[in-house]
Amino acid sequence: MFNLNxxxxxxxxxxxxxxxxxxLVLSSRVRLARNLKGFPFVHYANKDxxxxxxxxVREGVKDFWPSQDGLFLQMDSLSDLDKDFLVERHLSSPGxxxxxxxxxxxxxxxxxxxxIVNEEDHIRIxxxxxxxxxxxxxxxxxxxxxxxxxxxxxxxxxxxxxxxxCPTNTGTGLRASVLIHLPGLVLTNDINKVLKGVSQVGFVVxxxxxxxxxxxxxxxxxxxxxxxxxxxxxxxxxxxxxxQQVISYEEKARETLIKDAxxxxxxxIWRAYGILRNARLLTSQEVMNLLSALRLGLGMGVISSLSxxxxxxxxxxxxxxxxxxxxxxxxDAPERDLERAxxxxxKLSKGEEDGxxxx
Amino acid sequence: MFNLNxxxxxxxxxxxxxxxxxxLVLSSRVRLARNLKGFPFVHYANKDxxxxxxxxVREGVKDFWPSQDGLFLQMDSLSDLDKDFLVERHLSSPGxxxxxxxxxxxxxxxxxxxxIVNEEDHIRIxxxxxxxxxxxxxxxxxxxxxxxxxxxxxxxxxxxxxxxxCPTNTGTGLRASVLIHLPGLVLTNDINKVLKGVSQVGFVVxxxxxxxxxxxxxxxxxxxxxxxxxxxxxxxxxxxxxxQQVISYEEKARETLIKDAxxxxxxxIWRAYGILRNARLLTSQEVMNLLSALRLGLGMGVISSLSxxxxxxxxxxxxxxxxxxxxxxxxDAPERDLERAxxxxxKLSKGEEDGxxxx
Numbered sequence: 001m002f003n004l005n006x007x008x009x010x011x012x013x014x015x016x017x018x019x020x021x022x023x024l025v026l027s028s029r030v031r032l033a034r035n036l037k038g039f040p041f042v043h044y045a046n047k048d049x050x051x052x053x054x055x056x057v058r059e060g061v062k063d064f065w066p067s068q069d070g071l072f073l074q075m076d077s078l079s080d081l082d083k084d085f086l087v088e089r090h091l092s093s094p095g096x097x098x099x100x101x102x103x104x105x106x107x108x109x110x111x112x113x114x115x116i117v118n119e120e121d122h123i124r125i126x127x128x129x130x131x132x133x134x135x136x137x138x139x140x141x142x143x144x145x146x147x148x149x150x151x152x153x154x155x156x157x158x159x160x161x162x163x164x165x166c167p168t169n170t171g172t173g174l175r176a177s178v179l180i181h182l183p184g185l186v187l188t189n190d191i192n193k194v195l196k197g198v199s200q201v202g203f204v205v206x207x208x209x210x211x212x213x214x215x216x217x218x219x220x221x222x223x224x225x226x227x228x229x230x231x232x233x234x235x236x237x238x239x240x241x242x243x244q245q246v247i248s249y250e251e252k253a254r255e256t257l258i259k260d261a262x263x264x265x266x267x268x269i270w271r272a273y274g275i276l277r278n279a280r281l282l283t284s285q286e287v288m289n290l291l292s293a294l295r296l297g298l299g300m301g302v303i304s305s306l307s308x309x310x311x312x313x314x315x316x317x318x319x320x321x322x323x324x325x326x327x328x329x330x331x332d333a334p335e336r337d338l339e340r341a342x343x344x345x346x347k348l349s350k351g352e353e354d355g356x357x358x359x
Numbered sequence: 360m361f362n363l364n365x366x367x368x369x370x371x372x373x374x375x376x377x378x379x380x381x382x383l384v385l386s387s388r389v390r391l392a393r394n395l396k397g398f399p400f401v402h403y404a405n406k407d408x409x410x411x412x413x414x415x416v417r418e419g420v421k422d423f424w425p426s427q428d429g430l431f432l433q434m435d436s437l438s439d440l441d442k443d444f445l446v447e448r449h450l451s452s453p454g455x456x457x458x459x460x461x462x463x464x465x466x467x468x469x470x471x472x473x474x475i476v477n478e479e480d481h482i483r484i485x486x487x488x489x490x491x492x493x494x495x496x497x498x499x500x501x502x503x504x505x506x507x508x509x510x511x512x513x514x515x516x517x518x519x520x521x522x523x524x525c526p527t528n529t530g531t532g533l534r535a536s537v538l539i540h541l542p543g544l545v546l547t548n549d550i551n552k553v554l555k556g557v558s559q560v561g562f563v564v565x566x567x568x569x570x571x572x573x574x575x576x577x578x579x580x581x582x583x584x585x586x587x588x589x590x591x592x593x594x595x596x597x598x599x600x601x602x603q604q605v606i607s608y609e610e611k612a613r614e615t616l617i618k619d620a621x622x623x624x625x626x627x628i629w630r631a632y633g634i635l636r637n638a639r640l641l642t643s644q645e646v647m648n649l650l651s652a653l654r655l656g657l658g659m660g661v662i663s664s665l666s667x668x669x670x671x672x673x674x675x676x677x678x679x680x681x682x683x684x685x686x687x688x689x690x691d692a693p694e695r696d697l698e699r700a701x702x703x704x705x706k707l708s709k710g711e712e713d714g715x716x717x718x
Contacts, residue, residue, distance in 0.1 A: 263697055267639035274637030280626035338622055 013110030017308035019131015023299040030137040033173035034123040035155040041165040050102025060151030075103030084321035171228030183218040184253030217288030269297035372469035376667035378490015382658040389496040392532035393482040400524040409461025419510030434462030443680035530587030542577040543612030576647030628656035
């Protein structure tokens with residue numbers, strides 16, 4: 001079994017740039033919402049009930065998930081910094097571990113599979129895969145769901161399917177999403193048209209951190225809106241189809257840019273590189289936008305001296321809690337901007353061969 | 360005797376950064392306005408008279424200025440590009456050679472001494488020295504004036520002194536100025552206060568190209584307003600005194616910046632460096648502003664990997680006509696931005712040891 005501090009030294013597998021289409025689709029995510037029969041939803045549960053739920057899930061997980069392969073975290077025992085850190089790794093949500101007791105988190109090797117207990121629902125199974133592979137993510141989530149269901153009984157209605165705290169999740173309890181980079185469509189001003197089309201066929205678009213977050217670094221999360229009345233396979237297939245379409249729009253936008261504004265695009269990309277290599281102060285928002293330009297540069301063949309892996313590493317390492325975990329202390333925003341810029345300079349000047357760790 | 364095309368391969372001596380205080384005061388300039396007795400001012404002179412004036416001055420110059428040591432240019436014979444080129448080198452003014460015939464220009468070795476014929480006055484003697492040395496510039500101008508006056512008679516009134524086309528030049532006919540870099544005062548927002556003080560004691564502040572031009576790159580020209588009722592020595596001494604004061608204000612502003620905003624200043628300087636090293640498109644205005652940050656960085660010891668000479672070279676080389684002279688063809692603004700960025704990258708990556716020429 002590894003511990004929380006091990007995570008900060010590692011890159012989440014879903015960010016390793018190894019999956020299909022990794023320059024456009026950073027990751028594919030599937031989340032299943034489940035609740036235990038015989039317990040009230042978390043909002044109505046008391047402390048004892050929440051703890052009982054956590055114990056039940058923990059026992060169930062033990063049956064198929066050897067403890068040496070995973071990490072179990074009791075949210076109550078974590079510092080605020082650790083909670084923020086987990087949010088940045090997409091393993092938790094901002095309110096989780098703060099709004100109520102009994103929160104628990106199981107994280108598998110490489111952070112591909114995780115199980116969240118007593119967040120909005122009793123159980124949420126999350127699978128994140130690198131690149132564009134919702135189908136694979138779904139298969140793993142489905143398998144985990146099967147394994148988990150052997151040790152406990154889920155709240156299920158013949159009419160509605162899986163019952164969830166929020167009605168929008170009822171039915172399959174499935175939310176599938178891709179995290180996709182669309183700088184071309186943003187630069188050609190076609191992004192709103194494309195996103196409108198996406199939402200008209202039943203998908204939702206959000207920012208990097210999911211629900212309620214702004215779009216940063218031209219990274220969009222596209223996920224299904226409907227969980228009821230469609231099979232899991234249909235939902236996954238639809239997400240794959242719509243993503244495929246968005247990918248082709250983005251590719252066309254890039255062709256247009258190369259044709260009509262090559263100098264301007266190259267200028268934008270190289271300026272981003274120059275600023276990242278030299279700035280002494282960088283906010284996390286600016287870094288995300290500059291890294292977006294580098295990712296575009298890599299995708300368009302303008303820049304070749306760095307790897308997608310380095311860009312993905314920086315995306316995560318430069319987030320506020322990650323910066324502080326590396327330094328092992330809480331620091332304020334101005335000092336973070338200084339440390340962030342120093343880290344980026346070091347990482348970009350050392351190049352990719354230095355791996356994940358930056359000394 | 361050298362020709363106009365030789366100039367583009369050389370750096371004007373006054374930009375070589377060799378004089379006193381070269382990081383703050385780029386150059387010191389003295390200009391004397393003279394008119395020939397017996398001829399109307401240029402605005403009222405006809406073509407024959409203008410040509411006679413030019414011939415008279417040319418004969419006079421020959422007596423003390425061996426032709427192999429200088430360049431004589433007949434403005435009528437120059438292309439528009441060459442005329443622009445001379446403006447960028449501070450050897451001419453935008454309208455000169457375009458508004459009337461008979462314009463001539465004598466340029467001495469290193470471009471320190473020049474004589475302009477039939478610009479606003481029949482004769483203007485100009486001396487530009489590197490760094491902060493108005494007194495030396497004045498002495499050379501005075502000597503040139505003496506030499507020139509041996510072969511011709513100037514329009515002079517016992518009551519008013521030297522008579523000039525514009526009454527603001529009447530008297531000594533002397534305009535003395537320094538080109539000074541004041542980014543510290545701009546950043547601390549004290550610049551307007553300081554400039555107001557300067558103008559209250561009879562000095563005028565202008566941009567890089569003199570009269571009617573905007574301030575670019577935090578470069579200010581401070582010159583005397585009064586030419587009448589004061590001796591030449593007084594004018595020069597006053598300019599030296601006021602410049603000395605402005606220098607001390609600028610130095611204090613930089614101390615304040617280092618104390619209160621070190622990170623922000625270093626960030627600004629390094630970003631400028633990063634953009635100059637990497638951009639693919641640069642306007643001449645942006646280059647001047649970025650070079651201003653580099654010059655500040657050099658002065659404050661933040662950057663040490665390049666020389667003042669390189670910065671001064673780029674200041675001149677990146678101007679539109681200089682770019683085109685180097686390429687030997689007329690190109691439009693978008694192509695200039697591309698060529699300018701390429702030149703800056705080459706120059707900064709090769710470093711200072713490559714000298715003035717960039718292949």
